[in-house]
Amino acid sequence: MKRVYLDNAATTKLIPEVMNEMIPYMTEVYGNPSSPHYFGQQSAMGLDKARRRVADAINADPSEIIFMSGGSEADNTAIRGIAERYAKKGRHIITTAVEHHAVLHTCQMLEKQGFEVTYLPVDEYGMVTVDQVREAMRDDTVLVTVMFANNEVGTIMPIPEIGALCHERKVFFHTDAVQAIGHLPIDVKAMNIDMLSMSAHKFHGPKGVGALYLRKGIVLPPLIYGGAQERNRRAGTENVPGIVGMGKAIELACTDLDKKMASMSALRDKLITELPKRIPEIKLNGHPTKRLPNNVNFSIKYIEGESILLMLDLNGIAASSGSACTSGSLDPSHVLLAMGLTHEVAHGSVRMTLCDETTEEDVDYVLEVLPKVAERLRKMSPLYHE
Numbered sequence: 001m002k003r004v005y006l007d008n009a010a011t012t013k014l015i016p017e018v019m020n021e022m023i024p025y026m027t028e029v030y031g032n033p034s035s036p037h038y039f040g041q042q043s044a045m046g047l048d049k050a051r052r053r054v055a056d057a058i059n060a061d062p063s064e065i066i067f068m069s070g071g072s073e074a075d076n077t078a079i080r081g082i083a084e085r086y087a088k089k090g091r092h093i094i095t096t097a098v099e100h101h102a103v104l105h106t107c108q109m110l111e112k113q114g115f116e117v118t119y120l121p122v123d124e125y126g127m128v129t130v131d132q133v134r135e136a137m138r139d140d141t142v143l144v145t146v147m148f149a150n151n152e153v154g155t156i157m158p159i160p161e162i163g164a165l166c167h168e169r170k171v172f173f174h175t176d177a178v179q180a181i182g183h184l185p186i187d188v189k190a191m192n193i194d195m196l197s198m199s200a201h202k203f204h205g206p207k208g209v210g211a212l213y214l215r216k217g218i219v220l221p222p223l224i225y226g227g228a229q230e231r232n233r234r235a236g237t238e239n240v241p242g243i244v245g246m247g248k249a250i251e252l253a254c255t256d257l258d259k260k261m262a263s264m265s266a267l268r269d270k271l272i273t274e275l276p277k278r279i280p281e282i283k284l285n286g287h288p289t290k291r292l293p294n295n296v297n298f299s300i301k302y303i304e305g306e307s308i309l310l311m312l313d314l315n316g317i318a319a320s321s322g323s324a325c326t327s328g329s330l331d332p333s334h335v336l337l338a339m340g341l342t343h344e345v346a347h348g349s350v351r352m353t354l355c356d357e358t359t360e361e362d363v364d365y366v367l368e369v370l371p372k373v374a375e376r377l378r379k380m381s382p383l384y385h386e
């Protein structure tokens, strides 16, 4: 059976060039990078190279990159770290209603510890404005955390503008860029970003490894205490093969990025323009133009997203109803609800996320299968007949 993987926002395929670079670090290069002997230093050199590659991808200095287990840990380290270290400065945090749970649940935990959190509402496209952030700012605001691009609907937030505002007001600015990095150009200096979270498995690297960019001069307590790894900012023997893979993956993702963005956007736009011609009463979720090059998200009215996914899977197409973390629960996506969708319409949503290996043939297959699936499910849907 033909298989088409369109769930790249949940995770991506580890590409062979990345794996090849990792293999020596799982076999002969096994020294502990903290050990001063030859074996250890071979591993340490692997870490150095990866750190430089990650830093180069976002115009940072290698000393500003802290490797850790992934995007969730980076979000936790940044937000909890600022809260703990700089609470004297203020106990007010600004974020948005559409963040990933790694940010939202962290903020909710801090509320229980006496912090005040403003969850900015979004418009119908899932967007916040810099004016909203400005109006929410108070004298005791210590941190603004706004995602670079949304993982469910692909909306790209006005990050450089928010960064400039935070810089002017001397408020720390963190962005969860897990979905953006490798898909959009990022320059932490030009964009005034103080902290940025990333995760290797979202850009064809291995799972269980990520990094936090932490601007020079900001000191955060570690989330994990122990040894002096990562300059005392994250204890525990480094995941050397994973980090090496992350370095290679980010370098590859950022090579010819403009070209990849253009070709992925073209396939995305084919789905976005063709599906509504073939399926009546469907609604595009997310911003029509300020959108990740690989994200398509539609609500197909009168039917359940879960049934659509099941039928797509039977036809070899892997899609998602929202974030992988909340699928399996029957609660509709907090992102779609924040955008003003009714529970019913939110329940009928399908997210398809492409990668640079997605072909026109794959897209055409979706254009053939999804309309048939929608028609069949609607025939069985009592809602449609009313």
Ligand SMILES: *Cc1c(COP(=O)(O)O)cnc(C)c1O
Pocket (backbone or CB within 6 Å): 009, 010, 069, 070, 071, 072, 073, 100, 102, 147, 150, 151, 176, 177, 178, 179, 198, 199, 200, 202, 208, 209, 210
């Ligand atoms: C996947 C994802 C995360 C979590 O990253 P992990 O490496 O899986 O912990 C955080 N934020 C966003 C926006 C994501 O898409």
